[in-house]
Amino acid sequence: MLRWAFENVGLPTNEAEGARQAVTKTKRTRERGYTAPEPIAVLKFSTNYTPKETDNPAHRESAHIAAAKRWLPTLCAFTGARIAVTAQLRKEDVRQDGDLWVIRISPDAGSVKTGEYRDVPLHRQVVAQGFAEFVKAAKPRPLFHGGNTQERYLASARVTAGRVSQWLQEPELVPDGIQPSHGWRHRFKTQARELGLSDRIADAIQGHTGKTASDDYGDVSLIAKVRVIDSLPDYDLS
Numbered sequence: 001m002l003r004w005a006f007e008n009v010g011l012p013t014n015e016a017e018g019a020r021q022a023v024t025k026t027k028r029t030r031e032r033g034y035t036a037p038e039p040i041a042v043l044k045f046s047t048n049y050t051p052k053e054t055d056n057p058a059h060r061e062s063a064h065i066a067a068a069k070r071w072l073p074t075l076c077a078f079t080g081a082r083i084a085v086t087a088q089l090r091k092e093d094v095r096q097d098g099d100l101w102v103i104r105i106s107p108d109a110g111s112v113k114t115g116e117y118r119d120v121p122l123h124r125q126v127v128a129q130g131f132a133e134f135v136k137a138a139k140p141r142p143l144f145h146g147g148n149t150q151e152r153y154l155a156s157a158r159v160t161a162g163r164v165s166q167w168l169q170e171p172e173l174v175p176d177g178i179q180p181s182h183g184w185r186h187r188f189k190t191q192a193r194e195l196g197l198s199d200r201i202a203d204a205i206q207g208h209t210g211k212t213a214s215d216d217y218g219d220v221s222l223i224a225k226v227r228v229i230d231s232l233p234d235y236d237l238s
Contacts, residue, residue, distance in 0.1 A: 002015060002016040003017070028177070030175070030176075030177045031186070031190075032177075032183070033178070033183045033184070033185070033187035033188075033189075034183045034186075034187045038175055039077060039235060040235060040236065040237065041173050042073055042173050042180075043077060043235055044237050045168070045173055046070060046071075046072075047074065047237060049066070049069045049070050050066075051066045062146060064146055065144075065160065065163060065164075067134070068087060068145070068160045068164050069164055069167060071131060071134065072087060072144065072161075072164050072181075073164070073168070073181070073184070074125075074129065074131075075103075075126065076184035077184050077187070077188075077235070078122070078123035078126055078188075078229065079120050079122075079188070079205065079206075080184060080187075080188025080205060081120070081185070081206065082113075082181075082182070082185065082207075083161040083164060083165065083181035083182075083184075084111075084161040085105055085111075085112065085157075085207070086144075087144045087145055087158075087160040087164075088109040088110035088111070088153060088157040089103060089105075089142070089143050089144060090109050090140075090141065090143060091135055091139065091140050091143060093106060094132075094143075096132070100122075100226065101121070101131075101132055102119050102120065102122065102222070103122060104119050104120075105118050105119075105207065109142070109153055111154045118204065118205075119225070120205055120225065121222060121225050121229045123229050123230070123232055124234070125234045125235065142157070145157050164180075164181065165180045165181045168180040168181070185206060188205075189202055189206070195232075197227075197228050198224075200215055200220065201220050201224050201225060201227075201228050204225065205225050205228060
């Protein structure tokens with residue numbers, strides 16, 4: 001602010017020039033993402049979730065929060081997307097393309113960090129668990145939050161994301177040092193590298209911007225993304 005005032009509105013001096021603030025380096029005692037077999041417990045807890053039954057309507061969990069607890073960890077595990085982004089998904093953002101199911105992560109649904117939409121193919125295990133049937137049965141509205149207008153989508157999706165992340169911490173499923181939902185983003189990239197897959201394609205799936213000028217050339221097609229997603233192994237949730 002002081003630099004702007006010095007350069008634009010005649011402030012005699014910039015008193016902040018040369019000022020520096022020391023930043024404490026964050027200590028890390030483990031990996032930033034889930035490591036095997038840590039994801040199994042989280043996904044089992046999520047996929048087996050059913051809301052508590054109650055005769056009092058005021059105490060019933062809303063359908064969109066129950067759906068979010070059931071599906072968001074799985075979607076994050078196989079897309080590496082931010083949980084607030086997957087929480088924004090609407091029925092119309094999920095489509096079938098031949099034998100392939102695809103989700104479209106779109107700024108129209110709330111917010112996308114890059115400001116651009118991206119299509120992400122769904123992993124076979126997500127489809128096998130019944131996600132497509134869940135979407136088909138849903139009403140044409142957001143799947144995981146109660147926002148009634150586009151202006152409310154972002155705030156409502158963030159509320160849902162926060163509730164799911166907090167819910168996962170309660171049973172102590174998530175190891176110390178791991179963010180319950182962001183840990184999937186790290187794991188996705190780690191898995192891609194372990195499998196020898198393209199970082200550029202993994203970036204496109206996750207919504208990370210390219211790191212070099214060459215990354216701006218050519219497109220990362222849906223076919224390329226499918227090859228990466230299909231290479232990810234299933235989780236044994238039996």
